[in-house]
Amino acid sequence: MVITGHLGPNAVNSLQAAGITAYRLPSQSTVKAAFDAFAAGELELLLAKQS
Numbered sequence: 001m002v003i004t005g006h007l008g009p010n011a012v013n014s015l016q017a018a019g020i021t022a023y024r025l026p027s028q029s030t031v032k033a034a035f036d037a038f039a040a041g042e043l044e045l046l047l048a049k050q051s
Helices: 009-017 031-039
Strands: 002-004 022-024 044-046
Touching (some): 009 022
Parallel strands (some): 002 022
Antiparallel strands (some): 022 044
């Protein structure tokens, strides 16, 4: 699992192909805020574009 403020589409595609989920976190967040948001199911799941 990756939690990030920004991830480009190629990176999202590569991570998804490797079976790794990626979530977007609002910028300027702390690690604790990221953990709390993940635990509460509040993070946006990033999905690869279908070609």
